[in-house]
Amino acid sequence: MRHIISVLLENESGALARLVGLFAQRGYNIDSLTVAPTEDATLSRLTLVTHGNDQVIEQITKQLHKLIEVVKLTDLSESAHIERELMLVKVKAVGEQRDEIKRCADIFRGQIVDVSATTYTVQLVGTSDKLDAFIQALTGTPILEVVRSGVSGISRGDKTLTM
Amino acid sequence: MTSQSKQAEMLSGAAMIIRALADEGVEYLYGYPGGAVLHIYDALFQQTKVKHVLVRHEQAATHMADAYARATGKAGVVLVTSGPGATNAVTGIATAYMDSIPMVVLTGQVMSHLIGEDAFQETDMLGISRPIVKHNMSVRRPEDIPYLIKKAFYIAQSGRPGPVVLDIPKDMTIPSQKFPYHYPDDVKLRSYQPKLKGHSGQIKKAVTALLAAKKPILYAGGGVIMGGASEELTELARYLNLPVTNTLMGLGAYPGGDKQFIGMLGMHGSYEANQTMHGADLILAVGARFDDRVTNNTKKFCPDATIIHIDIDPASISKTINAHIPIVGLVKPVLTEMLDILKQKKKKLDAAALEKWWQQINEWRQVHGGRYDTETPLLKPQYVIEQVSKITKGDAFVCSDVGQHQMFAAQYYSFNKPNRWINSGGLGTMGFGLPAAMGVKLNFPDADVVCVTGEGSIQMNIQELSTCKQYGLGVKIINLNNGYLGMVKQWQDMNYESRYASSYMDSLPDFIKLAEAYGHVGIRVTKPEELQPALERAFVEHKDQLVFLDIHIDPKEHVYPMQIPGGAINEMFLSKTERT
The missing domain is CATH 3.40.50.970 (Thiamin diphosphate (ThDP)-binding fold, Pyr/PP domains)
Known part of the structure; x- marks a missing residue:
């Protein structure tokens, strides 16, 4: 099953390498990973998407906890949460396709953020499923480049992951 | 900062x-x-x-x-x-x-x-x-x-x-x-606060489960040694008359000479320890981690047992074997709390059921009983270890290398105190034994410190004989020399029709001359009758010197019991011709 694990990490050199190394070392999957400092510059917030059975996920959270620089973590997918991913897609856009791509982007509430004589770059934000669906919807349009940020997530309601 | x-x-x-x-x-x-x-x-x-x-x-x-x-x-x-x-x-x-x-x-x-x-x-x-x-x-x-x-x-x-x-x-x-x-008195880290005390509710639950057991076993590992909880463990085991098995890392956590001790468990564990684990209805695991050299096939592991698992590391709990009652905490305070509850309750296990369980265990004790061939004119490694155990009164620090000799030392030396059995259990590092013995001897100059090794392992760090001379480290090297990388050979005998791919070591040095070249004493032993006098010379006459005992043993010996791959914990080869 797919899990979204959110981690508060000491913002120290080597901390990220240690966390990523743990996944490689123990054969766990990383489907996506995003990381950036928080409003408290001493802390980084990291969102990690992984998959595995319950036993594997339990080991992942326990092993993450063991890392000295991991301050706190939560499995967002265990309760109500919001997840978002940002995607930039550069597509070939010539002739009639220019309108078609624009319409498709509108339907997905995407924005065209860069234009050239032969290309559009579309920015889209949403769940990973939505981004997948947009790519599917672009049938017939040559895709030149896709960049995805990986998932960021946060709990719904009063629940927070802070110090 | x-x-x-x-x-x-x-x-x-x-x-x-x-x-x-x-x-x-x-x-x-x-x-x-x-x-x-x-x-x-x-x-x-x-x-x-x-x-x-x-x-x-x-x-x-x-x-x-x-x-x-x-x-x-x-x-x-x-x-x-x-x-x-x-x-x-x-x-x-x-x-x-x-x-x-x-x-x-x-x-x-x-x-x-x-x-x-x-x-x-x-x-x-x-x-x-x-x-x-x-x-x-x-x-x-x-x-x-x-x-x-x-x-x-x-x-x-x-x-x-x-x-x-x-x-x-x-x-x-x-x-x-x-x-x-300025040297700080202590350090506090917001991201690292190890749990010390166990959860009291879980401990109570564990005591209740323990008291309801009819076929219990206490399975103790290296966590008891490093956690300094040997005394508490021994008291608990004696209070409830529990059979005790130790892992390779836990040897000495419970006195090896005690009647409640049923030997090491696992890959080369005793017949009775592995049978008792398999048949148990309750396993009290203390500072042990159910690793693959203990469990054998996890799918067949101890089908009837309720498992209480005490460990400082939550990641060790339910990693390979699911624990029914997990307790995260230092083993010492957790065991103390368990003992306090038991003494307050003044309750013990069902005496009749426990008596029956002990009868069964004592029958299992008769089946293999650590026997080995004593009819041969060749020196047996098991006999050597028994004699070393005798001359050091089970009180030496035994630092082992890795291989057959390590298992013989674990099986045949009677460890009565914790922190005396020093071996590389997890990584299995050949070359560990001699430097380990040096580290101990330096800090315990008056103690007998033995390095049990083989001609393969000793050569991986033999240069340290020079360090021993410089610092006057009088360790006793028991080199169980069979001319082969014994454990590799054993596996080749059992699984590769005795094709000894690179497990025979030609051109061994003359260890006696080598020891002497470094300024130490070397003694060669090739016959059983030479062993006793050689040990006397090593441990008495040359008490303060490093003595290299090059002991030529039966090159064909295997370590038994040995778990059968893919089987349950209690499925074992008992000799070259017998199995469970």
Whole structure:
């Protein structure tokens, strides 16, 4: 099953390498990973998407906890949460396709953020499923480049992951 | 980070390192000098509190420090230079990591401005050591050194212990650059707060389950040794009359000569220990981790047992075998709390059921009983270990290498005290034995310290015979010489129709001459009747000297019992011709 694990990490050199190394070392999957400092510059917030059975996920959270620089973590997918991913897609856009791509982007509430004589770059934000669906919807349009940020997530309601 | 008191002494980074070690109570530092650590060595030279032991290869320094930690529970300390000095220490760091041994390893590094430029003797030691340490850090500012050293000891010794590497660029130790020195009393980390006390509700639940058991077993591992809980464990076992088995790492946690002790369990465990585990309706696992050398096939593992698992590391619980009642905490306070509840309740197990269980266990004891062929004219390794156990009254520190001799030592030496059996259980590091024995002998000069080894393992760090001479380390080397890499050969006999691919060692040195060349005593033993007098000479006549006993044993011997691959814990080969 797919899990979204959110981690508060000491913002120290080597901390990220240690966390990523743990996944490689123990054969766990990383489907996506995003990381950036928080409003408290001493802390980084990291969102990690992984998959595995319950036993594997339990080991992942326990092993993450063991890392000295991991301050706190939560499995967002265990309760109500919001997840978002940002995607930039550069597509070939010539002739009639220019309108078609624009319409498709509108339907997905995407924005065209860069234009050239032969290309559009579309920015889209949403769940990973939505981004997948947009790519599917672009049938017939040559895709030149896709960049995805990986998932960021946060709990719904009063629940927070802070110090 | 460092508090700056007005009277603080001004010290260089190098001097701060040595002073911090002294303030931490470190007596010995094991290491090898080199370019990146010369400032530190110079600081070491100018004081007398911290003494340095010069090994002949950095791996030996790590094993010496590791063995000191295993014998005392306190972190051993290593100092090596950058590049090859650091990489040579890697095997020893991994050895300590796999067995959860506290160790602080100080590695030199090239100057900060050269890092990343492939400078002479530069290697990314933080990167290399990351998967095999509890934690690693580097010094960025010399004034942080006292704090970082305190933090290294705190992390290494608290919670589930392990090695910590501190990488020190050379420019952090420049003698002319001085900073106020203050050694912190303690360190608090918001991201690391190991749980100490067990959850009282869980402990009560465990006691209730334990009291309801009809076929219990106490399964104790290395956590009891490192957790200093041998006394509490023994008291609990005796209070409830529980059968006790120890893992390879746990030997000595419960007295080996006691009638409630049913031997080591697992791959080469006793018949009765493996049968008792398999048949148990309750397993009280204390500081053990259900590793693959214990469980055999996890799918067939102890089908009827309720499992109580006490461990300091939550990640060890339900990792391979699901625990019904997990208790996270230091084993010592948890066992004490269990004992208190039991004594308050004044309850014991169902006496009739327990009596029946013991009858069954005693029957199992008769089946194999550690027997081996005594009819042959050849010297048997089991007999050698029994005789060593006898002459040292089960009271020696036994430091083992890795292979058949390690298993014979585990099976046939009767460990009556904790911290006396020093072996590389998790990583299985050949070459561990001699440096380990040296580390123990240096710190316990009056004790008998034995290195049980084979002609394969001993040659992996034989250069340390020179260190032994320099520091007068009178360890007794029991070299069980069969001319083969015995454990490899055993597997080749059992699984590869005796095709001995690279397991025969031709051109062995004359170990007697070799020992003498290094200034020690060498004795060769080739017949059973020569053993006793040779041991007398080694342990009595040459009590204070290093004696290398080259003992030629039956080259065909196998270690039994041996679990059958893929089977349950209780499925074993009992000899070359018998199986369960």
